[in-house]
Amino acid sequence: MNIFITGISRGLGKELALHYTGLGHKVFGFSRSALDNQKNENKKLIDSKNFKYYTGSINIDSDASAAIEEAIKFMGSIDVLINNAAYKLFKLPDEITAEEYRESIDTNLTSQIILCNKVIPHLIKNGGGKIINMSSNAGMVSYEGGTSYCTSKAGFISYSLSLAKYLKDKKISVNVISPPTFSTGDYRTTRPEINHTKLLQSEKVIKLIDYIVFSKKFITGKNFPMFKLKTLIKYSVLKQIEFLDYLFQFRLK
Numbered sequence: 394m395n396i397f398i399t400g401i402s403r404g405l406g407k408e409l410a411l412h413y414t415g416l417g418h419k420v421f422g423f424s425r426s427a428l429d430n431q432k433n434e435n436k437k438l439i440d441s442k443n444f445k446y447y448t449g450s451i452n453i454d455s456d457a458s459a460a461i462e463e464a465i466k467f468m469g470s471i472d473v474l475i476n477n478a479a480y481k482l483f484k485l486p487d488e489i490t491a492e493e494y495r496e497s498i499d500t501n502l503t504s505q506i507i508l509c510n511k512v513i514p515h516l517i518k519n520g521g522g523k524i525i526n527m528s529s530n531a532g533m534v535s536y537e538g539g540t541s542y543c544t545s546k547a548g549f550i551s552y553s554l555s556l557a558k559y560l561k562d563k564k565i566s567v568n569v570i571s572p573p574t575f576s577t578g579d580y581r582t583t584r585p586e587i588n589h590t591k592l593l594q595s596e597k598v599i600k601l602i603d604y605i606v607f608s609k610k611f612i613t614g615k616n617f618p619m620f621k622l623k624t625l626i627k628y629s630v631l632k633q634i635e636f637l638d639y640l641f642q643f644r645l646k
């Protein structure tokens with residue numbers, strides 16, 4: 394399988410690249426920073442004949458086009474696109490500058506939409522393919538420090554579900570994954586003060602991505618919220634209360 398992954402310099406993207414190259418698939422990565430070749434796991438990726446990457450920003454149109462061109466040269470085609478890159482900006486609304494809002498919404502939403510547009514013709518030419526978009530629980534809940542991140546991730550869910558409807562007859566599936574905070578190998582190293590055992594582990598996220606990547610069934614138009622059961626029940630109840638509130642406040646007035 395030929396897999397294109399954005400955001401492979403660290404975190405989940407790097408783990409996905411290691412995972413899929415390890416399984417013998419070809420991976421093409423795309424992020425702004427070069428992989429630090431002093432780190433063992435990075436060396437493993439750099440030395441793999443199944444892996445290549447492009448350093449550039451998804452927010453620069455010519456970088457995105459060049460990355461796709463290089464990916465096609467290296468892999469011959471793209472079977473799976475994993476839109477994983479993200480700009481995590483958590484500040485109060487009035488602390489975020491206009492430039493930060495633009496960069497965050499561009500990175501997490503607009504540029505990924507444009508990247509999909511550029512990759513879709515290759516998937517169609519290939520007779521089909523899979524698009525997996527990384528959103529977040531933040532796209533379904535709201536908090537005061539999330540006006541930028543939550544907005545972009547909510548938009549990414551809506552975009553993915555709409556795109557799935559459009560592409561379903563073209564044998565291209567589109568699914569979106571919305572996990573709560575999860576721990577990656579890099580996160581464990583950079584934030585040792587956090588109790589990582591309490592968090593969802595990246596391995597579980599990879600397992601879910603594997604389920605979509607390797608499924609023979611045509612799974613499309615799904616948002617996978619990786620809520621714990623307790624949160625899922627709370628979320629469903631809150632949604633129903635929201636609806637009842639609307640009924641009583643407005644419709645039944």
Ligand SMILES: NC(=O)c1ccc[n+]([C@@H]2O[C@H](COP(=O)([O-])OP(=O)(O)OC[C@H]3O[C@@H](n4cnc5c(N)ncnc54)[C@H](OP(=O)(O)O)[C@@H]3O)[C@@H](O)[C@H]2O)c1
Nearest residue numbers: 400402403404405424425426450451478479527529574575
């Ligand atoms: N970790 C969590 O708790 C969590 C929870 C829910 C959802 N998610 C989502 O899951 C995905 C992976 O999370 P993560 O924690 O592994 O993220 P991360 O460690 O912050 O890594 C983000 C990746 O995106 C790349 N990136 C950022 N801006 C870019 C740009 N303009 N162009 C190209 N690449 C860019 C970064 O590389 P460069 O800086 O080198 O460009 C990096 O490789 C993200 O979409 C995130 O929103 C994460």
